[in-house]
Amino acid sequence: MRILWMVLLGTLFIHANVDQEGITKQAIVKIYTTAKIPNYQEPWSSSMQSRTGSGAIIEGGYILTNAHVVANQAFIEVERYGQRKRYIAKVYAVSHQADLALLKVKDPSFFTGVTPLTFGALPQVEQKIVVYGYPMGGSTLSATIGVVSRIEHHTYAHSGEAFLAIQVDAAVNPGNSGGPALSDGKIVGVVMQHISKSQSIGYLVPVNMVKHFIDDMKDGKYDGFADLGLGTQKLENPAIRRYYGLDENTSGKLIVKVVYNSSLAGSLKEGDILTAVDGHNVENDGTVEFRKHEFTHYQHFIDAYQMGEKVKLDIIRDRKPMQVEAELKYTADDIYLVKTTRYDTMPSYFVYGGYVFAPLTRNLIVSTNLNRLNLSCLASRWQEEEKSEVVVLLKVLASDISRGDNDFAMWPIDQINGEKFKDFKEFYRKMQTAKDDYIVLKDEDGVQVIIDRKEAQGKQDEILKKYNIEFDRSIDLRE
Known part of the structure; x- marks a missing residue:
């Protein structure tokens, strides 16, 4: 009788799993x-x-x-x-x-007939997960089983920004993107990317990031994940620790830059030492313990807050502990000189006598190998009060008025007629309102491109027609 009872329980358990799987x-x-x-x-x-x-x-x-x-x-x-x-x-x-x-x-x-999936908690390492989706290799639903391998900050390929990510060993292939990873029938992550030349290394957007995004959107407006606008340095070297008077029990990161438009510009200064974020100790390598024996970048406890909220930072200044409050107001786009990767919009540009100008974005950098090293260095710089965007001479359309300039491409411009400019729109206005006979463009090394203003304007329509360009400027400038 006992054996029969156990068999019946086992059968019920199998049926329950099958039913749950069907609902999922x-x-x-x-x-x-x-x-x-x-x-x-x-x-x-x-x-x-x-x-x-x-x-x-x-x-x-x-x-x-x-x-x-x-x-x-x-x-x-x-x-x-x-x-x-x-x-x-x-x-x-x-x-x-x-x-x-x-x-x-x-x-x-x-x-009709669908039971929506619900969210679970951030999984543990070695926790079993099932990944659902429609990957390459077939047209029907696929399910692959694996475990959580590690959880830490990782660069998201789509944006180029780093956030918490879940690494899994379940097979993840093109087409799986966007599919849910479930544990105990609940979503613990969303498939986003894999390493193509690896063996079963895939990454999920973790459930806490998903919940943050959904909460952010409740007011109908996406605000994003905040950037503090701080440049920091590790404090692992013994000499630098002695220089700043740190004992063995004190850890943190040295603040080497505070961006001019950071919300902390009036509260922090270079030479301060960041020791804790939201009450969580910052290690000398910049990590924080988010669960026992598990560490990730200190940004994790900033990403937990919504834009407009405040987070407490513990610092040491002149060897004295202090606490400051940071209001989260800016994203990376507000902080870096080169905008992050653009989507859902056409690029900005304008053509002036066959000379094509554009703001420098990460999309533009990865679209060509020309001048890649120099432009990548610009992408790592912070905005300054007088400079919030880089403008490049994207290319020169060959014509009788541009002979000798056709090798200029992806060329960063520093000045127009001896004047600096803050961003692409100011550069565009200066080009459009120039009155001198010649427009003189210079880079930081003093190299020049000189355009005969009246000649360029006179040849504009002919050049646009030759290269089958309908508009001489992008829609944002036409508006």
């Missing part, structure tokens, strides 16, 4: 995106691209997926597990920083 699968979605891909080397043109990804239906009638699955989207369709009908979807919210997006489907029949 009903919430998995395949996403079809047609995207308009900008050409940053020819910013007046673009191409169309089709891609597929995965997603999950969550509470509120949303589909959770990756931002890169729907980036630059022109048209989106979604298809539920076990069905062949596609429904039109729209992007409701997107965080290109965290590579996350929420989609909406207008037709209510899409959600």
Whole structure:
């Protein structure tokens, strides 16, 4: 009788697992995106691209997926597990920083019979997970099993910014992007990327990042993840520790730069030592313990707050402990000289007598190998009060008035007619309002490009027609 009872319990357990698995699968979605891909080397043109990804239906009638699955989207369709009908979807919210997006489907029949997936907690290392999605190699739903390998800060390929990420050994392939990773039937992460030349190294956007994004969007506006605008240095060297009077029981990071528009500009100064964030001790390598024996970058406890909230920082100044409060007001785009990777918008540009000018973005840097080292150095610099954006001479369209200048490409401009400028729009205004016979452009080394103003204006239409360029400037400048 006891054996029979155990058999019956085992059968019920198997049926329960099968039922739960069926409920889970009903919430998995395949996403079809047609995207308009900008050409940053020819910013007046673009191409169309089709891609597929995965997603999950969550509470509120949303589909959770990756931002890169729907980036630059022109048209989106979604298809539920076990069905062949596609429904039109729209992007409701997107965080290109965290590579996350929420989609909406207008037709209510899409959600009929679906139990939305719910969120779990940040998983433990070695915890078992199941990854669902529609990867390459087939057209039906795929499920792969693995474990959490590690949790730490990692660069998100989509944005180039670093956030907490979950590394897993479950098979992750193109098409899996945006699919949920579940543990005990609850979402613990969203598949985002893998290392192609590795053996089973995939990464998830962790559930705490997903919850932050969803909470951020509750007011209908995306604010993002904050950047403090601090440059810091490790304090592992014994000599530098002695120089700043630190004993063996004190750890932290040396503040070597406070960006002029940082919310901490009036509270911190170079030479201060950051010892704790939100009450969590900062180690000499810049990490914090977020769980027992697990460490990651101190930014983790800043990312836990929403924009507009405040976080407490413990510092040492002149060998005395202090505490300051940082209001979170700026993202990386507000802090760095070169904007982070752009999506969902066409690039800015203008053509002046065949000379093509554009603001320097990370998209532009990765679109070519020209001058890559110099431009990458610019991308690591902070904004200054008098300079918030780099402008480049993107290329020179060959014509009789530009002979000898055709080798200029991806060339950073420092001055126009002896005057500096703050950003691309100010540079554009100076070009448009110039009255001198010649426009003289210089870089930081004094190299010059000289344009005959009247000649350039007279040849403009002819050059645009020759190169089949409809508009001499991007839509943001036309507006």
